[in-house]
Amino acid sequence: MRFYMELHRQCRLVLFAQEQKNLSLPTLTIVVPCFNEEEVLVTTNKMLVQILEQLIMGQQISAQSVISYVDDGSQDKTWSIIEQLARESDHVSGIKLSKNVGHQKALLCGLLSSSGEAVISVDADLQDDLDVIPQMIKHFNEGAHVVYGVRADRSADSWFKRFSAEGYYRLLSYMGVDVIFNHADYRLLSRRAIEALSEYREVNLFLRGLVRDLGFQSAIVQYERAERFAGESKYPLLKMLALAWQGVTSFSTAPLRLITIIGGAVSFLSLLMTFWGLFITLFTNQALPGWASTVVPIYFLGGVQLLCVGIIGEYVAKIYIETKARPRFHIDAQVGGHMEKPHA
Ligand code: UDP
Ligand code: MG
Numbered sequence: 610m611r612f613y614m615e616l617h618r619q620c621r622l623v624l625f626a627q628e629q630k631n632l633s634l635p636t637l638t639i640v641v642p643c644f645n646e647e648e649v650l651v652t653t654n655k656m657l658v659q660i661l662e663q664l665i666m667g668q669q670i671s672a673q674s675v676i677s678y679v680d681d682g683s684q685d686k687t688w689s690i691i692e693q694l695a696r697e698s699d700h701v702s703g704i705k706l707s708k709n710v711g712h713q714k715a716l717l718c719g720l721l722s723s724s725g726e727a728v729i730s731v732d733a734d735l736q737d738d739l740d741v742i743p744q745m746i747k748h749f750n751e752g753a754h755v756v757y758g759v760r761a762d763r764s765a766d767s768w769f770k771r772f773s774a775e776g777y778y779r780l781l782s783y784m785g786v787d788v789i790f791n792h793a794d795y796r797l798l799s800r801r802a803i804e805a806l807s808e809y810r811e812v813n814l815f816l817r818g819l820v821r822d823l824g825f826q827s828a829i830v831q832y833e834r835a836e837r838f839a840g841e842s843k844y845p846l847l848k849m850l851a852l853a854w855q856g857v858t859s860f861s862t863a864p865l866r867l868i869t870i871i872g873g874a875v876s877f878l879s880l881l882m883t884f885w886g887l888f889i890t891l892f893t894n895q896a897l898p899g900w901a902s903t904v905v906p907i908y909f910l911g912g913v914q915l916l917c918v919g920i921i922g923e924y925v926a927k928i929y930i931e932t933k934a935r936p937r938f939h940i941d942a943q944v945g946g947h948m949e950k951p952h953a
Pocket of ligand 1: 641642643644645646681709710711712715731732733734736841842843844
């Protein structure tokens with residue numbers, strides 16, 4: 610009975626594939642980075658294949674759409690499960706990285722190796738609500754090149770997580786880093802957005818900042834984030850802090866500018882202190898012998914040193930930005946005549 614049901618399902622999919630050859634539906638790739646995810650993969654795959662088939666049947670995406678798992682150097686059975694899943698379904702493909710390179714790099718590998726016209730990235734634990742995928746595709750069809758999945762609220766989080774996340778986003782915006790509040794790595798990118806992303810050559814990745822830097826028409830879909838349904842978080846506090854620091858240092862040189870400002874302020878205050886010391890010595894009889902000549906140089910030299918470090922920092926910041934060699938622009942559209950593609 611199960612065999613016939615499966616046969617029936619496969620036949621319907623083949624028929625759809627034939628019908629769709631005449632329609633120009635976008636091909637979707639769902640990229641899923643996985644690190645030691647043996648406990649969740651089979652269930653995750655079942656749900657992802659289900660949603661993919663629904664979208665294919667609903668004629669929203671083409672029948673060539675796939676789910677692409679990136680095994681980020683797992684030590685458990687993750688890769689053999691992916692191999693098995695790929696054998697069982699034409700909709701499943703996999704990439705195995707040579708070692709654990711971290712979520713951001715694994716995700717970038719999946720994005721850059723994808724072939725779909727639209728690419729959605731999602732975590733293997735399916736904490737992000739798959740039900741908003743049709744909305745993402747709708748926005749894509751309406752012209753959005755980036756569709757951000759944004760958590761509607763953080764009431765499911767602990768007080769600490771909520772407080773630290775909000776503080777962090779605020780800090781980033783003070784430092785001039787452009788990120789979408791409560792958006793992580795659940796998003797849709799168009800082929801053009803991925804091509805633009807491939808022009809960024811940096812190795813210290815903070816994808817949510819880079820994607821924001823792309824520009825292009827974008828949209829937002831809101832969703833509720835669930836708990837991880839099995840297994841443990843692969844993002845312990847230390848990795849989380851490392852990512853947070855990456856976000857600051859990859860997109861902002863404000864900490865170096867801060868040193869210059871503090872150095873300038875201390876130098877200025879020590880000058881005021883010098884005048885005050887002179888005033889006390891010349892116009893009062895309360896001067897303590899040796900106080901001004903000892904204390905003022907300490908502050909003054911401290912300030913000058915900070916200022917010098919800050920100035921060196923400003924140049925280091927410039928070198929850092931230049932070595933990243935980020936593309937300076939992305940062309941969104943062109944009209945009329947023949948134009949060469951300028952080097953970004
Ligand atoms: N992940 C990865 N490499 C790593 C750590 C995590 O590919 O070094 C993947 C992991 O398998 C999952 C996603 O990144 O698909 C997010 O990890 P997790 O759900 O554990 O993070 P959390 O939701 O707890 O922040
Ligand atoms: Mg998770």
